[in-house]
Amino acid sequence: MSTELLIAVIITLIGASTPILIAALGELVVEKSGVLNLGVEGMMLIGAVVAFAVTFATGNHWLAILCAAIAGSASSMIFAFLTLTLSANQVATGLALTIFGTGFSALFGQAYTGKPIELFRSVFPAELATHPVWRLVFGHSPLVYFSLIMVVAVWFFLKKTRTGLILRAVGENDLSAHSIGYSVVLTRYAAVAFGGAMAGIAGSCFPLLLTPQWAERLTAGRGWIALALVVFAAWRPFRLLAGAYLFGLVMTIELYTKASGSTGFLPSEFWAALPYIATIVVLVLISLRRSGQSAAPACLGKPFMPAQ
């Protein structure tokens, strides 16, 4: 494999991984606060259609990403109101949010099918990215750099800040956090809003980074991969980064191997099955490493009901 091709593979795999990574980072924070929001796919679709509409109307990609974040966040507030204020079942409400997002984006997007927009390309001067190796550093869309910055930011927030500690406390033991005076519901509202914004931005990656069009169900199930990835990464941001790129790698390698016209000594069905095989292998490896306690936040998915 030539250097050029290797770099092309890496650039494609980074593109494929970025929306999953952004959405999963948002969901990681939500779950750390003890809330399970299965509406990621729906919020991503809402973000995708809003980003497309804003780009189509204004041509301003930054504004499109901002609006996608606001739209994702706003839709997550429906979920938050139902589950946090009214204590509705989180699993059912999250699924409903996905169904709502799918339908809403299809309805809102009808006016935009069949229309092209411009991709959100690298903002660095083109001269910086002429050499293939420099392309790897400077050749990406701002969305890619955003995703990497957010990995560090989320890690720093959860591990090194007081607010992050409160959020984790709320997720691990809501009653204790409540009894020492922290507002469980407000903290969770904030976490869900952040997760919604990240899912919206993840959705904006589809028309801005991957394929500059709007079509119904544009995200084609990537939101569910993001949800699985959070578990896969045991709720740790850097492991999430590795997991997202591993998923991107197996998805991309499959396409590049088939496109090369030779599948090596293995049948092409092997490459198609590889993402699933990789998932099982990694899950087995994780469960072999007994750390004595489950990595999941203790209050994940449980409604907060303090004694009256």
Next chain:
Amino acid sequence: MTLITRRNVLRIGAAGLALPFAGSLAFGQDGPLKIGFVNVGPKDDNGWTFGHWTGAKALEAEFGDKVEITFVESVPEGPDCERVLRELAQQGNKIIFATSFGFGDYVIKVAREFPDVIFEHATGYQRSDNVGTYNARFHEGRAVMGTLAGHLSQTNNIGYIGSFPIPEVVMGINAFTLAARKINPEITVNVVWLSSWHDPAKEADAARALIDQGADILVQHTDGPAALQVAEERGIIGGFGQGADMSAFAPKSHLSAIIDVWAPHYIQVVKDVQAGTWVSDDSWPGIAAGEVVIGAYNEKIPADVVAAAEAVKLGIADGSLNPFTGPILDNAGTERVPAGQIVDDAGLWAMDWYVEGVKA
């Protein structure tokens, strides 16, 4: 025409509730002929369902207020389509077109309950007394696209993005490759299977993978324009519209398109039903009947290449040229079709092998 989308989907539910009362009233009335369409995608999908929507509009243009059309969008291939089919039949639709392969089993099931309703199933293979099937010979269009690619490719490497390895897709790949290699025997066609009809991000990544490894022409047998957009961005020679003209997405790279035109079949079915001469059969016309139409050629294509493509199109239309004329070798080197013979329709529908030059 009534368009049923997610927006007004509640209305069909309400209509279903009112049916026990409305049904008896509608009986025996001499109103317009009611026709229903059940579709897997939205009418704005730029491809498959858009083609059927255009066909439904042509029916309205042809028959005016003698027909009343209900067009249901985005019906999943599964138990839900059975409900939609049944509701359309209960509402007094006398002809129901089900336009996706996966509706087949449910069409047969519902048709048994409504023997006086005529069902037409696109791309299907199961028929009964009141169920007919219809399709179009898209592979004839693929042969024209292959002729263009054979002339235009400089790297001799063509990327083909496939959905599922079913006979319809395989015969398209083979017709394309045979036509391309007739012009340029050096050509190879690399196929990437996606296991999906609709995953634009994956289609785009497959296009990137093919172009990064030397493909300068892309063909897709999935429903959207994602691959064409990547072709435009990378500045390769080009690609083709699938099902409809997609030049809006890739003005420089859109070489031509295979356009689905269902109007002739739909008009014929309605005329047959009105005359009482409809019988269940399998309709499979192509370029000659005007059901498979070749789109406009990109202005960058040299005139002699356009002429060569037009010659293939006209040859297929007048029957002097069959895209599957022997000798045909498969990609393992075995002779599948001897010289002078052709592949008959049964052979096409059983096609599970690739011609020489295909890497899949």
